[in-house]
Amino acid sequence: MLLRSVPVDVLLAVTLTGLTVATMIGQRDGAPHWMAVALAALTVAPIALRQRAPVLTMVVILAALTGLSLFSYDDFPNGGLGILIGMFTVATLRSRRVAGLVFLASVAVTAFVYCVYFTEPVYWSQVAQVTLIVLGAWALGESTKMWSRRAERLAAQAARAASDERMRIAREMHDIVSHHMSVVSLQAGLAECVLHTDPDTAHTAITTAGEASRQALSELRRLLDVLRNEADSDPENRSQPGLAQLEELVTSTRSAGLPVDLSVAGSVFPLPPGPDLCAYRVVQESLTNVLKHAGPAVAKVDLEYGARALTVRISDNGARGDRPRQLSPTSYGIQGMRERAERYGGVLTTEHAEDGGFTVLLRLPVGTPR
Structure with missing residues (x-):
């Protein structure tokens, strides 16, 4: 079930990458480390290939987000939008088992990033909120897949x-x-x-x-x-x-x-x-x-x-x-x-x-x- 909107994905990835890089540069008085900028860009750039390789897209996004946490930036680049889009795509195009594994990996990475980013104690409600947001992306992707399959059955x-x-x-x-x-x-x-x-x-x-x-x-x-x-x-x-x-x-x-x-x-x-x-x-x-x-x-x-x-x-x-x-x-x-x-x-x-x-x-x- 391959969605036929790859040019739109490329345009979305380019736009989000540009906004992310601009935000990274504007948040600091001095020039940020080039590696941090590159990692921030990788949290959304793989969206261009999300329909071709949705799981690999999520792996790159999560790895980039984990690496970015080592530079001690105090916020998610692009508000974690790359994770949500990637989770939605995996849920839409892959099996529930694969989507479940990706979901667990996403929750683990975001929880880790919270612990590294913030010096004050991280409350369980913050992690729960992130979990529910990612879970919502999974549920939306699953419902989209079910709707698509139903449409295919009706067409058949x-x-x-x-x-x-x-x-x-x-x-x-x-x-x-x-x-x-x-x-x-x-x-x-x-x-x-x-x-x-x-x-x-x-x-x-x-x-x-x-x-x-x-x-x-x-x-x-x-x-x-x-x-x-x-x-x-x-x-x-x-x-x-x-x-x-x-x-x-x-x-x-x-x-x-x-x-x-x-x-x-x-x-x-x-x-x-x-x-x-x-x-x-x-x-x-x-x-x-x-x-x-x-x-x-x-x-x-x-x-x-x-x-x-x-x-x-x-x-x-x-x-x-x-x-x-x-x-x-x-x-x-x-x-x-x-x-x-x-x-x-x-x-x-x-x-x-x-x-x-x-x-x-x-x-x-x-x-x-x-």
Whole structure:
């Protein structure tokens, strides 16, 4: 934790050194010994390097103050400001153990200087006062270090939150665009192939592509509305689709040319918004993968509402024989589904069937339904 104010430290050191030397010369009728002036200057000059070597800075300052006491000057040069600045710096940039050792050394040196400077008896209250002043510098440095570390933690948390938000938006965009644009692409290709030979089929394909594009725009607008609403504590779950729209999803997928069977077992109950969206997106992404990778196939979506968990199974019988499935269990889409499931305490697994089919299995804990 290096403070970026070294030029300021140099300017401060030069200023304090000049004032200290001027004070030393002005306090005596005759010219002071050059060694005393040099030692007095060393009680503040090392401040220029306090952030590079804080402990060494304090060692030089304390040694200079001890040596200066041998010349029997009756006051601290610069009022002991060098010690206070050095103690503050050590407490800010070094560990508490190091700061504690420097503190003890500072108290010992200042107490020694008091005993040498003053001919009258030194009262314990004088030493206690110096101790408390140095202790205050240590406490101020320690609090500054704690504040700085807290600021760094908050900055790191903000960076992680921003990264998580980017990932969430990317995941939503992938799910929305991948599904609907796959339908549009397939239907547009079909319409182009049969435009002159089968106008009715071409018309149906174009209509399906138009509906898919409008659904994509609608979901994108919904997503943007959620992102604009900063007051929502969990914007991912606001105004988003869920299993209630599963029939619409299956219908649009059938219109795209993929036969889909939907079955529901157990007593249906509403899910919390997060798991509801998660289950919907997993089905959507899985059906999109079947459209894109399975070739001629039939898909099946099975929902089972249990007492403690919702089980969602999406399977197909595509990509048989000489058309092996090109989808990897570590692909971006599957990885995104897995991350969604883990966010809500669920588990998502995938499996290639021996006959070429593919299965996605999602288990989401939902607690006891009411």
